[in-house]
Amino acid sequence: MTNYTISIFTTNTVGLLNRITIVFTRRRLNIESLTVCETERKGVSRFTIVLKSETREQVEKLVRQIRKIVDVLAVYGYLNEDIVYHETALFKVSTPLGGPQLDIERVNKDFNAWVVHWGADYVIIEKSGTEAEIMEFYHYIKPQGILEFVRSGRISVSKEEKGLVEYLPEEGVWEIA
Amino acid sequence: MAHQKQTAAEVLEEASQRTVTGAHALMLSLLAEGVDTLFGYPGGAIMPTYDALYDYRDVLRHILVRHEQGAGHAAQGYARLQNKAGVALVTSGPGATNLMTPICDALLDSTPMVCIVGQVYNKLLGTDAFQEADVIGMTMPITKWNYQITSADEVPEILAKAFYIAQTGRPGPVVLDFTRTAQMELMTRPFSYQKCETMVSYHPRTVPKDDQIRAAAELINKAKKPYILAGHGILISQAEAELKAFAEKSGIPVATTLLGMSAIDADHPNYVGWLGMHGNYGTNVLTNECDVLIAIGMRFDDRVTGDLSQYARQAKVVHIEIDPAEIDKNVKATAPVVGDAKEALKALLPLIDEKSHPEWRDEFRKYDVIEEEKITRRTLFHDGEHIKMGEAVALLSELTKGEAVTVTDVGQHQMIANRYYRFKKHNSIVTSGGAGTMGFALPAALGAKVGAPDRQVVAIIGDGGFQMTLQELATIWQENLNVKILILNNNFLGMVRQWQQLFFDNRYSFVDIKNPDFVTIAKGFHIEGHTCRERGELRASLEKMLNHDGAYLLEVICEKEENVFPMVPAGQAVDKIRLE
Secondary structure: OEEEEEEEEEEOOOOHHHHHHHHHHHOOOOEEEEEEEEOOOOOEEEEEEEEEEOOHHHHHHHHHHHHOOOOEEEEEEEEHHHEEEEEEEEEEEEOOOOOOOOOHHHHHHOOOEEEEEEOOOEEEEEEEEOHHHHHHHHHHHHHHOEEEEEEOOOEEEEOOOOOHHHHOOOOOOOOEO | OOOOOOOHHHHHHHHOOOOOEHHHHHHHHHHHOOOOEEEEOOOHHHHHHHHHHHHOOOOOEEEEOOOHHHHHHHHHHHHHHHOOOEEEEEOOOHHHHOOHHHHHHHHHOOOOEEEEEEEOOHHHOOOOOOOOOOHHHHHHHHOOEEEEEOOHHHHHHHHHHHHHHHHOOOOOEEEEEEEHHHHHOEOOOOOOOOOOOOEOOEOOOOOOOHHHHHHHHHHHHHOOOEEEEEOHHHHHOOOHHHHHHHHHHHOOOEEEOOOOOOOOOOOOOOEEEEOOOOOOHHHHHHHHOOOEEEEEOOOOOHHHHEOHHHOOOOOEEEEEEOOHHHOOOOOOOOEEEEOOHHHHHHHHHHHOOOOOOHHHHHHHHHHHHHHHHHHHHHHHOOOOOOEOHHHHHHHHHHHOOOOOEEEEOOOHHHHHHHHHOOOOOOOOEEEOOOOOOOOOHHHHHHHHHHHOOOOOEEEEEEHHHHOOOHHHHHHHHHOOOOEEEEEEEOOEOHHHHHHHHHHOOOOOOOOEOOOOOHHHHHHHOOOEEEEEOOHHHHHHHHHHHHHOOOOEEEEEEEOOOOOOOOEOOOOOEHHHOEOO
C-alpha cells in the first residue's frame, strides 16, 4: 500500500464535502486523513485527503471522478516525495509531583516539540512534522503518561513552482506529479 | 394574465417591470429557457409554484401524471426526442422520493433533466417537518448537480445554471430543491434572466484537442481490422451524418450499443449489428479480433464488455468521449479523444484515408449467416403453435417501415425489440439501458409522444413491467396522446426466468406471474385494445393498432418459455457468446 495525497480545489459550496466523500464511499476507499480550509483566494476551498492504495491506477480513476463533480475546480494527486507535508499533534502529558521528570531540553532539541500550556500536574506539548516523526515522539513520551493525544489531518503543498491560478487545469488531463 | 393568450416573450417582457415571487420567477425562468412543457404532480410544499403555474397555463403545458415516477420517466422520454432537458415538477417528501428512480436512470443514460422539487419552509429545514426529506442528501450520488433554493433572488441564476449543466457536456439530471419560503417571498429586484454560458467550476470540452485527433487518425489509418462501436453519444450530439460519412470514407464496419441503436441506418452496408450481452454474434466475437477499436460516445458498460480481462486485449483503442472520467475507466485507451462525438468526427474525417476493408467486413457476414440460420430464421419462420416475440417486432418493423420511435421497457422484450426492429430513422430508440428500470416504457412513451407528436411512438412492454406504471394510461387518456402500446405477454417475468433456467438449474423462483386482463384494464382508462392469440391475426392486429386514431393497447400472447439468444453469459468473455 502506498500513501497518496490528493489536493482538491473547490468553490466554497454547501455539501461539497459530502459529494467528495461519496466518491470514496462508492469505491469502498478509506480516507486516512482529511483537512479543509480556505485558500489564499477568497471563495476557493482546499481539501487535502490522504489515502492508501494498492495501485496508482485506482487513484487516477478516483481523481477523475472527483474532477467530474460540478463545483470542483481542480484535483491533483501526489506521491509523498512530490510534496512538502505536515501534520500537527497535541499531547497532554501527565507531570504529577514525584513522577518521572520531563526532559524539556530533549523534547525541544531532539524532537522539535514545544510545551504550549503548563497545567498544575500536566503539560500540553505541540509537535509538528510527518506522521512518522510524530509517532516517534509519541513512543518517546508514552512512558511519561499520555492523558490525551490528537493528531490533525495532513496539509501539503507540492514542490512545483506553481500558483493556484495554474492549478485550474485543462479538463481530461491529469497526472500524478 | 390568464384572460387573454399571451406569448412567452410577451409574458417575459411584462415581468421585467414587476417584482415577482420566487414561484413566478421560476415560471419566467422556464420560459426564458424555452421550456413549454412540464410533467408534474402537485402537493403541499410545491403549492405556491402550482398557484403561479395557473397564471402561465397558456404558455406552459403541464401534463398531470399519476405518480411522480411517471413524471420523471415522461420527462426523460421527452428529453430524448427533443434533445433538450425535460422538466419534472413534484412536491417534497414522498413526491421527491418517488422521483429517485427516474433521476438515477437519467444519470446512467445521460439524459438531460431538470427536476424541481418542493421543500418545506426554510425555518423547518432539518426539523423532520411534515413531508420533509433530505432531497439534496439523497440525490447527491444520482445527479449531475443539485441545489437547494432558499431565497427568491437566487431563482434566475440557479435555473440558468441548472439548464446549462443538464444540457451541456455529458447530459444528466439536475435537482433543484425549492423551499416554500423561496417560492413565496418576493424577489428584492426586478426579474431578469441571463442564460448561463460558462461556469468557473464546470467547463466541458466540446472541441477535441488537435494532437488527440491526430493520434487517433494515425492509429485508424494504420489499422487492418478497425471496428467502430457507436454509442448513445452519437444520438445525443446528433452526429449521425458525421458517423455515416466517417464510416463510408474509412470503410470501417459499425456496430452500435443498445442506446446507440438508430445511430446508423440498419440497412447501411457498414452496419454490422449491435453489441453486448444480447447483441449479434459477429459483433461480439470480432471485438476480440479487431486491431483498432474506435469507441464513439460510449462507456464500455459491463453489458457490452463482459469479462474485461478478456475484452479486446489484442486491440488498440481510440476512445472518443465527452466525459473525461470515462477514459480508461473500464478499458484503457491507446488514443483518447475528449470531446463531443460530432466535433470529433468532423475533425477526424479529413485526416482519414479512404479504404473499404472488404475482407474484414466479410468476416462479419460469415457470422451473420450462422446467426441467421440458428436464431433469426427459427424465430421468424417456424410452424410452432405460439407466436414468438421476435415475430411481432419484425412485423411491427415492417409495418412502420422502421420509422417509428420504439420505447422499450426492461427484459426479454427489450432485447428482442432491439434485435428485430430495423431502425431506418435516427433517434428512434428510448429505453432504460444503464439502470434497467422496469416500468420505464409507458411513461417514457407518453413523454416521447409529447416531444415528437408527428412521429409514430410505440411502447413495447413486457407483461411484468407494464404493471409497474400502468396508471399512466390515465395520463395518456387525459392528454389525448396517440401512444401505441404493444404488450408482449409471455405470462412470465421472462428474463429472470431465462436466467433461472440457464444458470439456476431450472428453479423458477417467483417468476410465474398471474396477469390481469390487459384489454379490460385499458378499457377502464378509455383506451381501445385487443388481444392477439393467433399468428394468423398478428398482422391485422398490428395494422389495427397502428391505424387507430388515438392510443391503443395490443396484447400479443407469446410463447411462454422463449429464450433470448445470442447471449454472453454475465461475466464471461464476449467471444464465449452462446447461440442456444
